[in-house]
Amino acid sequence: MPRDATETKRRVLEAAYREFAAYGLAGARVDRIAANAEANKRAIYDYFGSKEELFDTVVVERLLTGMETVPETWDDLARFAGAVFDYYASDPDRARLTLWRQLERPEPTARELESFGAKLAEMRAARPTDEAIDTADLYALIWTLHHTAILYPGALRPTAESDQARLRAAVVAAVGRLSAPWRGEAD
Amino acid sequence: MPRDATETKRRVLEAAYREFAAYGLAGARVDRIAANAEANKRAIYDYFGSKEELFDTVVVERLLTGMETVPETWDDLARFAGAVFDYYASDPDRARLTLWRQLERPEPTARELESFGAKLAEMRAARPTDEAIDTADLYALIWTLHHTAILYPGALRPTAESDQARLRAAVVAAVGRLSAPWRGEAD
Numbered sequence: 252m253p254r255d256a257t258e259t260k261r262r263v264l265e266a267a268y269r270e271f272a273a274y275g276l277a278g279a280r281v282d283r284i285a286a287n288a289e290a291n292k293r294a295i296y297d298y299f300g301s302k303e304e305l306f307d308t309v310v311v312e313r314l315l316t317g318m319e320t321v322p323e324t325w326d327d328l329a330r331f332a333g334a335v336f337d338y339y340a341s342d343p344d345r346a347r348l349t350l351w352r353q354l355e356r357p358e359p360t361a362r363e364l365e366s367f368g369a370k371l372a373e374m375r376a377a378r379p380t381d382e383a384i385d386t387a388d389l390y391a392l393i394w395t396l397h398h399t400a401i402l403y404p405g406a407l408r409p410t411a412e413s414d415q416a417r418l419r420a421a422v423v424a425a426v427g428r429l430s431a432p433w434r435g436e437a438d
Numbered sequence: 439m440p441r442d443a444t445e446t447k448r449r450v451l452e453a454a455y456r457e458f459a460a461y462g463l464a465g466a467r468v469d470r471i472a473a474n475a476e477a478n479k480r481a482i483y484d485y486f487g488s489k490e491e492l493f494d495t496v497v498v499e500r501l502l503t504g505m506e507t508v509p510e511t512w513d514d515l516a517r518f519a520g521a522v523f524d525y526y527a528s529d530p531d532r533a534r535l536t537l538w539r540q541l542e543r544p545e546p547t548a549r550e551l552e553s554f555g556a557k558l559a560e561m562r563a564a565r566p567t568d569e570a571i572d573t574a575d576l577y578a579l580i581w582t583l584h585h586t587a588i589l590y591p592g593a594l595r596p597t598a599e600s601d602q603a604r605l606r607a608a609v610v611a612a613v614g615r616l617s618a619p620w621r622g623e624a625d
Contacts, residue, residue, distance in 0.1 A: 275464075277461070349589075350541055364593045385604055390591075394589065399578060402536075406555070407574045408546075417575065420570065421571045421575035421576070421579060422579070425616050
């Protein structure tokens with residue numbers, strides 16, 4: 252039974268991730284998650300608690316631990332931005348889930364407070380003070396630029412496939428310029 | 439009757455704006471819009487068409503024509519970013535509506551295609567070529583940075599009131615650095 256439970260939880264998390272990315276927290280239906288995961292609705296509540304708690308679990312599992320597979324290169328934040336661009340492009344549901352999250356349930360989880368606290372400490376240790384941009388704000392600005400593709404105004408949006416490569420280069424150049432004063436001082 | 443109709447439409451648009459900003463397109467209820475606008479539900483459909491068409495009208499009316507009151511200063515995009523920061527800060531529902539829009543109905547309206555086309559033509563005329571960042575992409579990057587406050591990760595979020603001023607300065611500095619290579623060439 253424990254082996255089955257692990258497998259069921261895995262299927263529920265995957266189905267919940269797709270459901271929340273498509274419809275958001277309010278729009279998501281646990282019935283549909285149960286059907287797509289071939290799981291029992293009752294078991295979902297038993298394993299994960301409320302729909303809100305399931306959402307928090309998906310946010311930590313798919314957004315936070317996912318991002319942790321793309322480590323920050325503090326001495327080259329442009330390279331980091333390029334890696335995140337590729338990571339997001341490989342599964343656009345990640346960016347969708349982030350937007351729903353900011354709209355519907357922006358409070359950070361304990362796991363995120365811990366993780367971002369550690370990131371900030373690393374970043375502060377790795378870089379001299381930037382006089383114009385605070386460390387947390389710089390991280391947030393770069394974080395925001397990770398979402399350029401999903402926020403790109405439809406009326407300006409590039410249409411051809413090749414434009415994705417152009418946009419990637421633009422984001423990398425932008426983050427390079429943004430973090431350049433620091434890199435200059437650090438070299 | 440025409441005077442009443444104008445006043446009713448105004449109240450419906452205001453109520454619809456608040457409803458869509460709070461709940462998004464799928465979550466919005468025309469019943470609630472009608473109640474908040476003290477209008478007849480049937481009249482809303484007669485004036486604005488479907489819920490989707492009402493959403494499009496609100497997007498154009500509140501996001502596009504709103505933004506047009508904050509004109510781009512092509513020779514000083516950092517100043518423009520500061521003005522947009524203040525404009526968004528004065529009514530955070532604007533940024534919320536933009537996020538819902540990108541998630542639920544990203545297709546541009548005819549009015550936006552026209553407006554953004556004109557912006558791009560102005561921007562291309564005003565600035566020399568930036569070798570690393572295409573004009574449309576630069577506009578989109580700055581557009582994305584207008585949403586730094588709403589995308590700011592909760593786990594990093596500044597808590598004190600005064601931190602809003604710090605974040606504004608950071609966004610202005612970021613856009614200044616982003617557009618600096620062009621300004622350098624243009625001077």
